[in-house]
Amino acid sequence: MREGPLKTKAQAVLAFLGACGLEVPADVRERVLASTDLGGLHRWSRRDAV
Template identity: 45%
Template sequence: MLDALDHIELEQAQGYIDEVLAMLPTAARQILEAMMSTGTREYKSRYARHYYGQGKAEGKAEGIAEGEVRGEAKMLLLILTARGIEVPQDARELILACTDLERIEAWGRRAGTVASIDELLG
């Protein structure tokens, strides 16, 4: 889709993106929006580089470790929420405070199959 958006006017491309986002299931839209808001994403199309600013993509190297962990933690919480798994405030704070990327990734791998937050963190 992004490649196709490279060949049309910016305003028209934004309209198409709005339509696609409106058609996505809520969980998929939340995951996509979380990915886009982490600030650690590399933009792949000319449209996205233009719309979001090349400087943002180029500047991602600064603080990438912190941003990557924070983005992964947010994504983990979105996945759990989308699956209907209750995440109490203390668990939410634990996940968001985690600075160990390997641990966050391990939790992320299990997030799709666990039945509870205790199972995920235990």
């Protein structure tokens, strides 16, 4: 099961956005946390870092 890595990566994406001072709307937060696409979360985290 990949639930652990998915949850960890989703939380990291949201934490990074928050650290950058960006407010994440509730619907987007829910979408990120519900994601089952680890590759997509990796892409989001790489885009966030740019």
